[in-house]
Amino acid sequence: MENFTPYLSLAGGVLIGISASILMYLNGRIAGISGIVAGVFNAPSFEEKAWRFAFVVGLVLGGAVYMHFFPITIAARESMSTILLIAGGLVVGIGTAMGSGCTRGHGICGISRFSLRSLVATATFLLSGIVTVYVFKQITGG
Template structure:
């Protein structure tokens, strides 16, 4: 493994950990993206500004990375149909509601708090992703 393939993920993971820790420290909130976005859709008075800033930071950070390092997203701008992307996004949102959290809430914040529920949820996420990749690539003949 060369230096570039190690440094980027380490820095990214460290930034996610620092961001989640700062949100918990200064706002008393767990950095679960589905819950943060859900709070924007179903607003509570006085609870919108930090949620909007968090989501804006995610979007701006992603756009900045695409602008600065386009090869980080090899399929950006044309990997699939817009309809498929919308359906996939809705399914992810429904799954996050069904699982009482998303990968960031359970996988990053829940595991760091030694939550058994988050461990089960994270293992379920990983197993489901592995099965989905296997089915789509090997049984349905998708791209490799």
């Protein structure tokens, strides 16, 4: 692990926790990204759509501002199939809908509210990820 950054990881985790707490305290809303993004398109009122849209724009702009001041290079994998990337995104989206939320919503917000459903969902996400990595390493020899 050549890029292990415990202090930056800790700072990021603290900021995520603070932001999720602020959203819950001020708006009574859970910071589950999939639910927020879905609400941009199907929320019943303009006010609901507006804060959700601002949240999503803030995520994108925050990442862009960070990359402007702290540029990093990410090794691109030329052999990655565009079709597989799209299929992977669709599978993640379907899984998010089937699991009634994303990893952030369940793992950070749900578990902190002592939700049994979120605990089971997060454990399932983790176990599925471990099994997937193991299987792909066996198949690809990596």
